[in-house]
Amino acid sequence: MSYLRFEKTLMTNLEESLQKEILRTNRSGAYHCSTIVDCNTRKYHGLLVVPIPQLDDENHVLLSSLDETVVLHGAEFNLGLHKYNADNFSPRGNKYIREFAWERVPTTIYNVGGVWLKKEKAFVHHENRILIRYTLLKANTAVTLRLRPFLAFRSVREYTHENHAANRSYREVENGISMCMYSGYPDLYMQLNKKNEFVYRPDWYRGIEYVKELERGYDFNEDLFVPGYFELKMKVGESIVFSGGIDPISTRTMKAAFEHEEQIRIPRDNFMHCMECAGNQFFNVQGEHIYILAGYPWFKCRARDLFVSLPGLTLTPSGKPGEFEQVMRTARVAIEDFISDKFSAVKIYEMEHPDVLLWAIWAIQQYAKERGVEACRDKYGDLVLKIMDYIRANKHLNLHLAPNGLLCTNGRDKAVTWMNSTANGRPVVPRTGFVVEINALWYNALKFTQEMAQLMGNNEAAESLVRPIALAKQAFVEVFLNEHGYLYDYVDGDYVDWSVRPNMIFAVALDHSPLDSKQQKKVLDIVTRELLTPRGLRSLSPKSVGYNPNYVGPQIQRDYAYHQGTVWPWLGAFYYEAYLKIYKLSGVSFVERQMIGFEDEIVQHCVGSIPELFDGNPPFKGRGAVAFAMNVAGILRTSHILKQYESKLEA
Numbered sequence: 001m002s003y004l005r006f007e008k009t010l011m012t013n014l015e016e017s018l019q020k021e022i023l024r025t026n027r028s029g030a031y032h033c034s035t036i037v038d039c040n041t042r043k044y045h046g047l048l049v050v051p052i053p054q055l056d057d058e059n060h061v062l063l064s065s066l067d068e069t070v071v072l073h074g075a076e077f078n079l080g081l082h083k084y085n086a087d088n089f090s091p092r093g094n095k096y097i098r099e100f101a102w103e104r105v106p107t108t109i110y111n112v113g114g115v116w117l118k119k120e121k122a123f124v125h126h127e128n129r130i131l132i133r134y135t136l137l138k139a140n141t142a143v144t145l146r147l148r149p150f151l152a153f154r155s156v157r158e159y160t161h162e163n164h165a166a167n168r169s170y171r172e173v174e175n176g177i178s179m180c181m182y183s184g185y186p187d188l189y190m191q192l193n194k195k196n197e198f199v200y201r202p203d204w205y206r207g208i209e210y211v212k213e214l215e216r217g218y219d220f221n222e223d224l225f226v227p228g229y230f231e232l233k234m235k236v237g238e239s240i241v242f243s244g245g246i247d248p249i250s251t252r253t254m255k256a257a258f259e260h261e262e263q264i265r266i267p268r269d270n271f272m273h274c275m276e277c278a279g280n281q282f283f284n285v286q287g288e289h290i291y292i293l294a295g296y297p298w299f300k301c302r303a304r305d306l307f308v309s310l311p312g313l314t315l316t317p318s319g320k321p322g323e324f325e326q327v328m329r330t331a332r333v334a335i336e337d338f339i340s341d342k343f344s345a346v347k348i349y350e351m352e353h354p355d356v357l358l359w360a361i362w363a364i365q366q367y368a369k370e371r372g373v374e375a376c377r378d379k380y381g382d383l384v385l386k387i388m389d390y391i392r393a394n395k396h397l398n399l400h401l402a403p404n405g406l407l408c409t410n411g412r413d414k415a416v417t418w419m420n421s422t423a424n425g426r427p428v429v430p431r432t433g434f435v436v437e438i439n440a441l442w443y444n445a446l447k448f449t450q451e452m453a454q455l456m457g458n459n460e461a462a463e464s465l466v467r468p469i470a471l472a473k474q475a476f477v478e479v480f481l482n483e484h485g486y487l488y489d490y491v492d493g494d495y496v497d498w499s500v501r502p503n504m505i506f507a508v509a510l511d512h513s514p515l516d517s518k519q520q521k522k523v524l525d526i527v528t529r530e531l532l533t534p535r536g537l538r539s540l541s542p543k544s545v546g547y548n549p550n551y552v553g554p555q556i557q558r559d560y561a562y563h564q565g566t567v568w569p570w571l572g573a574f575y576y577e578a579y580l581k582i583y584k585l586s587g588v589s590f591v592e593r594q595m596i597g598f599e600d601e602i603v604q605h606c607v608g609s610i611p612e613l614f615d616g617n618p619p620f621k622g623r624g625a626v627a628f629a630m631n632v633a634g635i636l637r638t639s640h641i642l643k644q645y646e647s648k649l650e651a
Contacts (some may be wrong), residue, residue: 002101004607011097014089016210020044021606021626022106022412024130025281029059032130033626036607038108039081042212043222044156044163044297045196048188050128055184057300057347061152062188063244066132067093068119069143070112077112079146083209085221103606104265115139122261126285129245130336136234148229149190150205152222153181156297158304159501161220162204162357163314168481169228175222175251176243179227186246188266193241193254196232225282230360268608269597272366275635276318278609282309282629283323289330289346290323295612295625303351304418305630306331306571307359312633314596314642324367326381332383335360339373340391352408354399357387365448365511370647377455377589385461388449392468399438403632405471406439406479409488419503421562428560431494433548434479440507440514443472447512476507476514485522500530500541502571508578517582526583527575534597535614536572536631539563542616549616551623565616566623569598578643588645591638598635 010016017037025031030050035039046061046369053312079093098109098116110117116138122131136143156159170177177198200547206223213220234240241254249257268274284301293303300632306327314324330346336349337344350356361384368376394401398416400408409416409431413644421428446469453461480487482496487504489497504526507513508520515523523529530541540547549565551558576591583590598610605622610631611626 002103004274004603005101006036006100006603008098008356010093011100014039014094017094020604022102022123023281023606023609023627024106025130025296026123026125026127027283027285028126029286029293030128031059031285031296034122035067036100036106036210037097038065039089039094040208040210041083042210042297043159043218043220045210046152048229048418049156049297050186050246056155058155058157060155060185061187061296062246063130063190064150064152066135066242066244066463067147067148067150068117068513069089069148070115070117070227071146072113072115072141078147079110079117084207085209094252099540102265103269104262108456109137114272115143117145119640120258120355121649122258124245124261125264127245127247128245128625129243129249131254131261132242132253133239133258134234134242135239136236139234139236140579143234143442144231145234145240146229146231147192148226150226150245151179151181151188152224153185153188153227158286159219160224162206162223166225168202168225168227170198171246172198177227178248179244181225189248190230190255191243191249191251192230193251194232195244196230198230199228201225201228206433213553216558216634219636224403230434234519244397271602272636272639274319274602274608275610275632275639277468278627279313279318279629279630279636281609282313282632283327286347289333290326291330291348292327292629293358295628297626299625299628300350303331303334303348303356304353304359306348307356307363309629309633310363310582311370312573312635312637312640313629315366315370316636317643318636328363328367328380330622331360334386335383339386339395345634352398354396354407355418355435355438355441357391357396358438358445358485358557360447361387361445362441362510364371365444368448369511373451373455381452381456384449384452385456385458388445402434404479405468406434406475407442408434409438410612411435417503419563421559423556423559429563431490431497431642432494433490435490435503436487437506439472439476439480439504440510442513443469444510444512447471473514477519480507481505481519485519486526488522496500499544499546501544502527502531502537502539502568502575505537505575508572509581512582521582524575524578528579532572532575533614533620534617535567535592535601535620536569536634537575538565538567538616539571540565540616547616551613551615559616562613565618566630567614569610569614569636570628570630573638576638577641580641585645585649588642588649591642595635595638595642 020036023033034045048063070077073386078091096110100113108119118135120133166181170179178187178189180187204223209221292306294302334346334348364380412430413425450465485526491503531538547565548561551561606626609627611622612628614620
C-alpha cells in the first residue's frame, strides 16, 4: 500500500478532495499543478505551465487540462471534472475514481462499468513536457479512449475568454497535432505513442470557475478552448502515452521516456522521502545559473528565501553539497554585483533587503559546519570578508552601522524584513530602526567572520573585529532585552515594540548569541508558551494587540493577517534548533514529537509538501502557496540536526 493514498470515499467527496493539490516541477521553472481529482481550482493550475522569457517574467498556462472519455458500446463516460457557475460540476468524472496514490508518480485508478483504467503522470526533468500514461487494466469488451485537451495560452496572472484573435488552426505532426493560439507563444505539441484519429471539433468551454481565486477575492472564471479530441482503441494490458510539450517528440521513445522518469524518482514511501522529493522541486536550472524558487505556484527566486533554504535543501543527507556550491556560484554573482552597485543579469530578487547579506553569511556558516571550515575558507572566505567590509563601511543604502555597534534600517515606508506584508502601499508592521533578527544575525556574522579571518591568516581583519564584537554584544542586550525576559521586536529611537514575536528566537538559535545561557532560556520559554504550535511558530502572540490568526478572505484582509498570528514552519525549525541547543540530548524526544505533527499535513494541502503558512489557531489549516521552500528546508534541516543528536544518544 502506498504511503500517499486516497480511496474512493474521499475522491468522490469534493469538499475534501478539492482541497488536496499536487505539484510536479521540471526543475527548470515549468510545473504541473492541480487537485488530486484533476479539477483546477486556481488560475495557476494546469497540466503544462511554462516560463516564456520572450514574453515576460511570468509562467504561462498552455495546456490547462486533459479530459478522458471511455466509450463502451457507444456510451460515453467522461472522466473529467470542471466547476461552472452555481456550484455546477461537470462532467463529475471523480465518481469513477477508485483510488489515487503517489509513490513514484501520481496515479489514478478509474472503474467505469467494469473497465479499469490507470492514469499516471510524469513531468520530464529539465524539459517543458508532461507525459501521461494510460493502462487498460481490465475490460470485458472493446474500449475506445478519447482525450480532449483544454487550452489556455495565457499568463498565470490573467484569464482567457472567448475571442476572435485566437488561432484555432492546427498542424498535423507524428501521431498528433501542434497548435499556437497567439503570437509570441511556442507551439504546443500534443502527441501519442500510438496511431490515433484526431477529430477537429473546435469550441469554447465557457464560464469555468476557480474556487480558490473566489476565496481569495479575485476574478475567478474564464473560457478555455477545446480544438477537438484524440480517439483510439485500447486492449487489456495495453499502455499508451500522451505527451504535451513545446517541442515534438519521437513517438517511438515516449514509453521509454516515461519509464525513465518513473525510475529516477525517489519513492514517496515515508515522510522524509516526501520532504526530499518536495525539496528537489524548488531547484530551477537556467543555463549556467541554478536558483531556488521561493515556492509554488507564484513565487520567483527571492534572495532571503534562497539563503535560508539553501542549507536544508543541500547540506542534509538527502541533499548534495555540490548543489550548494552550484547555487552559491549563481548567488555569488548576484552578491558581488549588488555590493559593486552593478546591474546584475542574475534573476535573484530583493537583494537590496537589509538582512539578505547576513543570511548569505549564515548559509555559508552552515556549509562550514557540514563540509569543514577549511573547505569553507577556501571557497567562501574572501566573499565573507567582502560582505562584511561592505556593511561595516556603511555602503548599504538601507543598513547603517550605529555608534553602539548595532545595525539599523529604515522600514517605515517599505517593508524590509521577512515580515513584508503591505496594505495600501504601507508596511502592515513597520519594523524599523534596530530590528532584533537583523542584529542577532549581525552578531553571529561578526563572530563567524572573525573565525574565517583567522583561518585565512588575516590577523589584521580578525583583530579589527574584536571591539565591534564586544560593542554589539553589549548593545544587543541593552537595546533589546526587557525586564520581562524577552526581546523587543524592534526599537526605533524612544519607541520600543513590546509585541511578542518569533524573531527573537534567532538570538538563541544562531551559533553565536549575544545572550548568556540564562537569557537564552528565558527567551526560549516565552516563545514556547506564547508562540509554539504543532506547525511552527506564530508570527504574533495571542496575548499581543492585533492578533489575527486566520489567513482568509480578500487580499486586504489577508495582508493584515499575514504576520499577525499566522504560523510559519521555517521559524519553527530555528526554534527546534534553539531548543536542542539549550536542552541538548534531553530535548530530543520533545523535538521528535513536534516533527511528527507535520506528517498529517502532507496529505491535507499540497500532497507530499508543506504550504507557505498556517492559521494561528486550531485546526491550523494550511494557507498560501501550496509549496514553500523555507518550510520544507527547515524540516529537512531539523531532521538532520535531530539525527546528529540521536547518534550521540545511541553512542
